[in-house]
Amino acid sequence: MTQRSVAGVIPKVIAGVVALGLPGACSKSEAPQPQPVQPSSTPQPAAPPRAKKAPPLPPAKGPPVRRDGTMYGTSELMGTTVSLNVYVGTEGDAAKAGKAMEDALAEMARIEDSMSEWRPTSELSALNDAAGTEAMEVSAELFEVLDVAKRIHAQTDGTFDVTFHGVGHLWSFKPGATPPTADEITAALPLVDGASVELDARAKTARLPKKGMKIGLGAIAKGYAVDRASALLRSRGFANHVVEAGGDTYASGSKGGQAWRVGVKDPESQGSLGVLSIRERAVVTSGDYMRFFEHEGRRYAHILDPTTGWPVEVSKSPKSVTLLASDATQADAYCTAVAVMGPEAGLRFVESRPDLDAVIIDRDGTVRVSAGLDGTYEPLPPARPEQ
Numbered sequence: 116m117t118q119r120s121v122a123g124v125i126p127k128v129i130a131g132v133v134a135l136g137l138p139g140a141c142s143k144s145e146a147p148q149p150q151p152v153q154p155s156s157t158p159q160p161a162a163p164p165r166a167k168k169a170p171p172l173p174p175a176k177g178p179p180v181r182r183d184g185t186m187y188g189t190s191e192l193m194g195t196t197v198s199l200n201v202y203v204g205t206e207g208d209a210a211k212a213g214k215a216m217e218d219a220l221a222e223m224a225r226i227e228d229s230m231s232e233w234r235p236t237s238e239l240s241a242l243n244d245a246a247g248t249e250a251m252e253v254s255a256e257l258f259e260v261l262d263v264a265k266r267i268h269a270q271t272d273g274t275f276d277v278t279f280h281g282v283g284h285l286w287s288f289k290p291g292a293t294p295p296t297a298d299e300i301t302a303a304l305p306l307v308d309g310a311s312v313e314l315d316a317r318a319k320t321a322r323l324p325k326k327g328m329k330i331g332l333g334a335i336a337k338g339y340a341v342d343r344a345s346a347l348l349r350s351r352g353f354a355n356h357v358v359e360a361g362g363d364t365y366a367s368g369s370k371g372g373q374a375w376r377v378g379v380k381d382p383e384s385q386g387s388l389g390v391l392s393i394r395e396r397a398v399v400t401s402g403d404y405m406r407f408f409e410h411e412g413r414r415y416a417h418i419l420d421p422t423t424g425w426p427v428e429v430s431k432s433p434k435s436v437t438l439l440a441s442d443a444t445q446a447d448a449y450c451t452a453v454a455v456m457g458p459e460a461g462l463r464f465v466e467s468r469p470d471l472d473a474v475i476i477d478r479d480g481t482v483r484v485s486a487g488l489d490g491t492y493e494p495l496p497p498a499r500p501e502q
Contacts, residue, residue: 180209184371188216193227193337195361201348202355202370215351219344223360226340230257232280232331239330243280247326250313258319260332260339260444261312267448268309271464275452276421278323280331281306286426288406288417300424303327307421338363338399338447345443358443362400365443366393379474379492382434388482389474389494397443399450402435402476403427418454430478433458438465439472439488458483 180186184204190197199216203209229238238257245251253261264277282303285295306328313322323330337360344358345365355368357375366375374394378387382404391398403416403426415426436454440446449471453461458477465473465485474492475483484492 180205180207186212186216188213188220190220190223192220192223193231193340193360195337197223197358197360199344199348200357200359201353202368203353204371207353211351212353215348215353218351219347219358222347223340223344226256226336226343229254230260230332230336230339232284232329232333239332242321242323243329246323246328250315250318250320250322252319253321255319256339258314258316258321260335261321261330262314262316263444264332264335264448265309265312265314267445267452271449271452271456273309273422274420274455275334275448276307276309277330277332277335278307278309278312278328279419279421280329281327282421282424283331283419284329286415286417286419288408288415290408292408292415293410294415304424307424309421334451335444335448337361338397338443338445341365341397341443362405363443363447364398366396366398369394379437380435382476383480387495388476389492391437391439391474391488391492393439393491395441397440397446398437399440399443399446400435400437401450401454403429403432403454404434418451420455427455427457431457432478433461434476434478434480436461436476437474441470 180203184202184207186199186201186203186209188199188201197220199219201212201216203212228234228236231237232239232243234240238254242251242253242257261277264275267275268277282300285299285303286292306325308325308328311324312330313324314320341358341360341363342365345356345367348354348356348358349367355370357364357366357377359365364377366377369375374392377391377393377398379389379391380386380400380402381388382402401418403418406417408415414429416429416432418427418432419425420427433454436450438446438450438453440449453464453473453475456464458475458481462473462475462483462485465471469487472485472487472491473483474485474488477483482494
């Protein structure tokens with residue numbers, strides 16, 4: 116993943132926190148000194164006055180607060196745009212909020228440094244490099260993500276599988292890409308085996324038993340980073356906020372006492388099909404319209420079926436899945452699994468889980484809404500075409 120340095124974008128968050136320096140007074144040694152008076156009948160001019168010390172700068176007021184009482188910050192992380200909306204109202208400490216937002220973005224960057232399979236120096240890359248050898252001690256954070264991933268792998272009958280990267284690294288979904296050969300996929304497919312990942316909770320170790328196995332956390336670590344940023348903001352006293360990272364959103368608290376409103380994107384336009392009113396819940400959207408390429412008349416989207424090693428066939432894939440769960444880590448993973456299952460099987464799975472809800476958009480534009488979203492999801496009227 117490409118990442119722009121957090122430092123390069125933080126001024127968008129904390130503009131105004133650091134006051135600009137002003138020219139100060141001369142130092143004592145530099146101050147003009149009075150000249151000795153020579154005997155003369157001509158009056159001598161008075162010595163110039165010493166330069167006055169510049170007054171102290173006023174305390175920083177922090178970044179501007181928008182009319183709706185929120186502060187906004189953004190960055191480029193994990194290959195996508197990350198944004199923070201923090202509600203401070205009219206009496207909130209904007210400078211303190213700006214620093215918390217800066218630290219929240221830095222926390223997300225730290226998670227990416229640890230859990231990116233594309234960074235050779237990451238902790239996850241070290242685990243992948245050790246595949247087929249002894250168990251490796253890992254951080255509590257990485258262990259937690261792997262543990263959640265293994266649990267959801269079992270619950271979804273393997274439609275979510277972080278070891279898909281054993282095949283996934285063969286694919287690129289940039290425009291103009293070409294698919295790997297069938298022989299390459301067949302050779303790599305035995306390395307996709309999420310059930311075989313060995314985790315020892317007491318020793319905090321992980322092991323990939325087969326040489327060549329590779330874990331990719333692209334469908335769960337982004338949600339985890341969102342959760343960590345949200346936790347940091349709450350710990351700093353800013354419980355009312357929204358953290359969003361390329362379709363992974365967590366809404367905490369409220370906006371001036373009102374629920375946060377999150378749009379469900381229309382895959383066919385820049386607008387929204389509906390709006391979700393939520394508090395203390397994660398919303399994650401995944402769709403085959405986001406990343407894809409076409410080759411020899413066939414469309415290949417980025418959502419891979421880990422049981423085949425190939426992208427889910429267009430005819431069986433929903434246009435998009437918007438999934439709600441208690442946290443973004445789980446919502447991220449379940450959203451991918453439901454997208455692989457397909458619209459009908461995916462909705463049945465969601466309805467069987469009281470902790471999950473979903474809005475699924477079929478290929479023909481049919482919108483399927485789980486029963487638990489009654490009163491939470493509000494469809495919007497179709498956008499009028501531009502005249």
